[in-house]
Amino acid sequence: MKTNASKFLGLGLVGIALLLLPRLFDNYIVFLLGVVGIYTIVMLSLNVLVGTTGQLSLGHSAFFAIGAFASTIIILKFKVTFLLAMIFGGLLSGIVGLLVGLPATRLRGPYLSIATLAFGILVQHVLREWESVTGGRSGLTTPDIQMGPLSISSDVGRYYVILAVTFVCCLMIHNLLKGKVGYAWRALRDTEIAAQSVGIYVSRYKALAFGVSAFFTGIAGALYAPHIGFINYESFGPMLAIAFLSGVILGGLNFTFGSFLGAVYLTLAPELLRGLEQVQMIAYGLVMVVVILFMPRGLMEIVFLLQKLFNFCGLKSSKLASLK
């Protein structure tokens, strides 16, 4: 009971800190914090696919793009409110994800990564060529976020919207993973045949993982569009999908807190290495190689090391233990 209480206390403190952050920093930092929130959703949803069910996707840039473009287009064409457009973007992306996931369940390992890579590039080609809808090479300028009578145009305002959506997405994914579906996913990741023999419908659950992952990535895309203010097919290529994967791997597969760390890394890397895109890409690549060869749990290895250090110093670190 006591640990539970301290857990809630810790979460409450984190929550208050998150709400107060925009008061402490200037606009640009708040903008970056928004990006961290968006990437956290992407990392969590990619983790559902890669970490929980062991399927590798090199096409998540496409789901991100579908969310961003679909929501922006219906806002521009039909003047719907932002929340509705966001849910529409997520659902469309989720449906496409299910459609990709259905045949993908017949593909294992390398076949799946090649197929998702090809899918991602095809979607990018469609975005470039379908000019009348997606704006083609010139892209689309996204309008301000409209919620009922409210029009949100500042970085701080968007930060709160992103914070709220990220919180809800975290809760949903968390509950999904704690429930029956999560157990089924983990079971078929570990041994597919044993899972099948206890009555888990393998292809259905694998496709569901794709759909769920695509849905949340689409939501993140819908948040990304107004936050950046401008979308264009160029920024949704295979390199983005590889960067997402690099972030998930660095954060540590299957760790919620790791997803957050991965999102921070994806936000900071372009900032710290501004103008040095090639160095940045080399860093992404090195991260993937080094983490896989030497630190299988990614940055969470360091977190666990810190935790050990705390325990060594005689401090009870229930908060760190609850991060898993």
Added chain:
Amino acid sequence: MFWQQIISGISAGSVYSLLAVALVLIYKTTKVVNFAQGEMAMFTTFIAYTFLSYFGFGYFLSIFLTLVISIVFGIAFEILLIRPLRNAPSFNSIIVTIGMFLILNNLAGLLWGRDPYSFPAPVAEEPLTLFGLVISRLHLSIILIATLVMLTLFFFLKVSKEGVAMRAAVQNMKAALLMGISNNRVSALSWIIGTLIGSVAGLLAAPVLFLDYNMMFMMILKAFAASVFGGLDSLPGAIIGGITLGVSENLIAGYIDPSLKDSLGFLLIVAILLIRPEGLFGRAMKKKV
């Protein structure tokens, strides 16, 4: 016009085939899909370019030195990155090769800049007239060299002791081990051959495409399409896939719409994997309990 399209299609297709053969060979022996294959080829081609232009070596000396470096490159890659992951899930090696893709691609961009370089061709520029057809010597030489490389590989696998050992290891690793075939040796050898064939593909493609750090990005995707055509584990399938893709791309670009050319490969991948995931030539994937 039609036959010229076909011949330049076959020549583009032979480069896809070479890369696809390298991919399939490595996949068959080590179960690793080498996403860095194209970038390794691009990198060694840049090394050849450096020998040619900075050191002023002759064409054939540069090629020879490049092939020697490719062998070292292949061994180093296998020992440092692939061997430690042999017993890990396929997932891990895929991520490592994607990481190497990013590293090699951008390292080449840093070292040699982003400008495209023109790379010398092995043959003279002026076209050849054969049976009333005007054929580029370059295309013809690409087709010939690719055929030669593939025939060499075929005889190596069929006749030589090492080649037979490789085929045995592909069929049954445990039995091969009991017969005294070292799997480290087989794995290293297939990476060497893969890197060598990749380098040849890079050297052949560079005069046509111009040498550029992004030169191989589209090529490797098309090589994937070609190898998926044969189910990733059939060498003849990869060759047929590469040629088919090269020719149909050229016909589409020539007669329908040039902007569709690059999308064809990806459509092919998605379509084949949807309908027949094991490829047109591959054997059905079986689950083992």
